[in-house]
Amino acid sequence: MNKENIHFTAAEETFFKLIRLALFTSPDCRVRISKEEWKEVYDMACKQAVAAIVLDGVELLPPSEKPPTDLLMPWISLVQHIEKRNRQMNRLAVMVCDKFKREGMGNVLLKGQGNATLYPRPLHRTPGDIDLWVDAGRKTLTRYARKYNPGAEVLYHHVDFHVLKDAEIELHFTPSWMNEWPVNRRLQRYFREWKKLSLLHRVELPEGVGEIPAPTLEMNRIYLLIHIYRHLFDEGIGLRQLMDYYFVLLQPCDEKARAEAVKVLGRLRLKRFASAVMYVMQEVFGLPADRLLLPPSPGRGKRLLHEIMLAGNFGQHDRRIRRQAGETPSARFLRKVRRNAMFLGDYPSEAAWSPLFKMWHYVWRAAHGYLPEKRKPTAGHDRPE
Numbered sequence: 001m002n003k004e005n006i007h008f009t010a011a012e013e014t015f016f017k018l019i020r021l022a023l024f025t026s027p028d029c030r031v032r033i034s035k036e037e038w039k040e041v042y043d044m045a046c047k048q049a050v051a052a053i054v055l056d057g058v059e060l061l062p063p064s065e066k067p068p069t070d071l072l073m074p075w076i077s078l079v080q081h082i083e084k085r086n087r088q089m090n091r092l093a094v095m096v097c098d099k100f101k102r103e104g105m106g107n108v109l110l111k112g113q114g115n116a117t118l119y120p121r122p123l124h125r126t127p128g129d130i131d132l133w134v135d136a137g138r139k140t141l142t143r144y145a146r147k148y149n150p151g152a153e154v155l156y157h158h159v160d161f162h163v164l165k166d167a168e169i170e171l172h173f174t175p176s177w178m179n180e181w182p183v184n185r186r187l188q189r190y191f192r193e194w195k196k197l198s199l200l201h202r203v204e205l206p207e208g209v210g211e212i213p214a215p216t217l218e219m220n221r222i223y224l225l226i227h228i229y230r231h232l233f234d235e236g237i238g239l240r241q242l243m244d245y246y247f248v249l250l251q252p253c254d255e256k257a258r259a260e261a262v263k264v265l266g267r268l269r270l271k272r273f274a275s276a277v278m279y280v281m282q283e284v285f286g287l288p289a290d291r292l293l294l295p296p297s298p299g300r301g302k303r304l305l306h307e308i309m310l311a312g313n314f315g316q317h318d319r320r321i322r323r324q325a326g327e328t329p330s331a332r333f334l335r336k337v338r339r340n341a342m343f344l345g346d347y348p349s350e351a352a353w354s355p356l357f358k359m360w361h362y363v364w365r366a367a368h369g370y371l372p373e374k375r376k377p378t379a380g381h382d383r384p385e
Contacts, residue, residue, distance in 0.1 A: 090113055100134060154368070155361075221253075
């Protein structure tokens, strides 16, 4: 896709402007859009799972430039629901982390409520699932999960652990992976190194709920970028995940730490993608140039932003990647390979290795009894992995 053919509408430009306003990276309060365009902005904020942050920007507008009341009231109601849900998730996160620790399994809470602590208003980050990186082997964790859920699905990096009514839990053997096998081996070595410090790194959740173990900034400078990369390839990615990364990059980082991060990005073949993300960091969020890890790539960056705006949070709004009812494993494989082929020009190595990894992954899961039980086929999007 040629970057010159990508244009953003007045509603999209306003959406970006309100994000920068909320993050105090731009003082521009001039908004001149119609009621219908305001509806588009609200829909985008919901689609990208950043409704509360965008409303923070709306609150800073002059009264004459704010959206109509009949749109503003449900927006406020949605944000109140997000705050309530965050309070619930904070309590659950502390409870789950403490439970595993008491059972002799150290753990680290990936993304989620830990990331929210970096936000100016932590309760305004739209919450997701509980992703727990447990200091235990794959066989041990799988046996543990299947005591509660006999048919629990096992993927390369996690096992489902559906024991709570109010939240989905994934028990991670490793935080993520790369399709290119030699690079993945390097990545797993880095994760083993980062785990030692992350198990000891605790952050305080809002309102005195308690503490949770969370990845160090050193790890998150790489891991959150990989998380974005994985979702781009596997199901689509939204701005909420990019915003998490923005707040990590905003934290103090000396030249030695920055140089180490860039070195790791090079070893993991992530510099191209990182440069695209740096473009989004500046264009959408207004990240200062001295906080960037690498120079931005406008071409790849604009194509990435176009994908983000099409896909929405975890690709849930992207009609190009919808699963059809009754889709066979081979049809799903071909659909995903065709999608990943779109990224051959920008990220050739990861895209080229994608079908090889997917074939190996399926055979490996089948051989170990990790495939899910047969379910009634339905149309929709693939579950987040």
